Amino acid sequence: MKKTSILSIGVILIALLTLFWAGTPANAGPIKLSYANFPPAPTFPCVQMERWKKEVERRTKGKVSIDTFPGGTLLGAKNMMDGVIAGTADIGNLCMAYQPGRFLVTNATSLPLGIPNSLVGSLVLWDLYKKYRPKAFSKVKVLTMFTTAPSNIMSKIPIKTLEDIRGVPIRASGGAAQILKAWNANPVGMPMPQTPEALQKGVVKGLFSSLEVMKDFKFAELCRYVTVTDAVVYPFAVVMNMDKWNSLPKDVQEVMEGLGPQQAAWTGVYMDNHVEESIAWSKKNYGVEVIKLSAAEKASWDRMLEPITNNWVKDVSGKGLPGAQIVEDIRAFTKMYAGQ
Ligand code: 3IO
Numbered sequence: 001m002k003k004t005s006i007l008s009i010g011v012i013l014i015a016l017l018t019l020f021w022a023g024t025p026a027n028a029g030p031i032k033l034s035y036a037n038f039p040p041a042p043t044f045p046c047v048q049m050e051r052w053k054k055e056v057e058r059r060t061k062g063k064v065s066i067d068t069f070p071g072g073t074l075l076g077a078k079n080m081m082d083g084v085i086a087g088t089a090d091i092g093n094l095c096m097a098y099q100p101g102r103f104l105v106t107n108a109t110s111l112p113l114g115i116p117n118s119l120v121g122s123l124v125l126w127d128l129y130k131k132y133r134p135k136a137f138s139k140v141k142v143l144t145m146f147t148t149a150p151s152n153i154m155s156k157i158p159i160k161t162l163e164d165i166r167g168v169p170i171r172a173s174g175g176a177a178q179i180l181k182a183w184n185a186n187p188v189g190m191p192m193p194q195t196p197e198a199l200q201k202g203v204v205k206g207l208f209s210s211l212e213v214m215k216d217f218k219f220a221e222l223c224r225y226v227t228v229t230d231a232v233v234y235p236f237a238v239v240m241n242m243d244k245w246n247s248l249p250k251d252v253q254e255v256m257e258g259l260g261p262q263q264a265a266w267t268g269v270y271m272d273n274h275v276e277e278s279i280a281w282s283k284k285n286y287g288v289e290v291i292k293l294s295a296a297e298k299a300s301w302d303r304m305l306e307p308i309t310n311n312w313v314k315d316v317s318g319k320g321l322p323g324a325q326i327v328e329d330i331r332a333f334t335k336m337y338a339g340q
Helices: 003-023 044-059 080-088 106-110 120-130 174-182 192-201 243-246 250-286 295-303 306-318 325-337
Strands: 031-036 063-068 091-095 140-147 151-155 169-171 186-188 205-211 225-228 235-241 287-293
Touching: 003 225, 003 250, 031 044, 044 063, 044 091, 044 140, 044 250, 080 091, 080 140, 080 235, 106 120, 106 174, 106 235, 106 287, 106 325, 120 140, 120 235, 120 250, 120 325, 140 243, 140 250, 169 192, 174 205, 174 306, 192 205, 235 243, 306 325
Parallel strands: 031 063, 031 091, 169 186, 169 205, 225 287
Antiparallel strands: 091 235, 140 235, 151 205, 151 225
């Protein structure tokens, strides 16, 4: 054979190989997905993220590989939803309370309706989402949802009465801020990751959220008092870019679909256990005092919350939502999961 024909066979071979590799990206390694989260890695939204990542990688037998970005390194608390819609991250975890007007239906889980813990809250929220399929999520694929445990007051000063809380600047967002307002506190809205600095600088004298943050953000160091209110939960959603979702193979989609309610339950159980651990840790390491309201006092606090739900129903009914039905559903789902 002539030198030139050997050469041209070589060129053709290389061209064919190049075409083959370019045409089959699946053979180039696993499908890579980015997952953005806003708070620091040790906190519960990121713990559930790492668990979801591991489960997906295991259940797809390595077909999918997920890169996690905790601490707002890819998207922050308030641009999470829009960042995922735009494709800045493939997946994002968001707290719906930070955009209360945007997620009206699902934020109804932070009305004072007596959700007793994170497991029940998470299952109720998932069912509510499945029933109503709110328009707010039409541009994304919802992978899972969950809630925190009920909120309690963590503060630098002891709060035992409605007089004690009057005018006190306390950090909260969304539905939880409405509760503080009803108690005549001075709610200051900001996402959780900004709270350590606000507490340090004295911009706020406390916060209103689930108690696992006493340990995970070390708030116990600054807030030596907890007032037990067991009030509203904060709802969260994990969403995926719609084009990215549509590009995934069917078997991968099935794994993620199956994980939806399981991840909600897993996160609920993790949160409820972690709250207990955090309270014990805070007492032991910082001598945190846990204040229980007297029965008479508790009755007054509860009474002040009564108008909130009816006002919400009126408000959203004006916006074309079946407010009364949503409230009834949350109550019924709560009873079912709480075994009442
Ligand atoms: C929360 C948000 C980020 C990390 C840990 C957390 N524990 C409870 C919340 C709820 C929340 O979003 C908030 O702002 O209180």
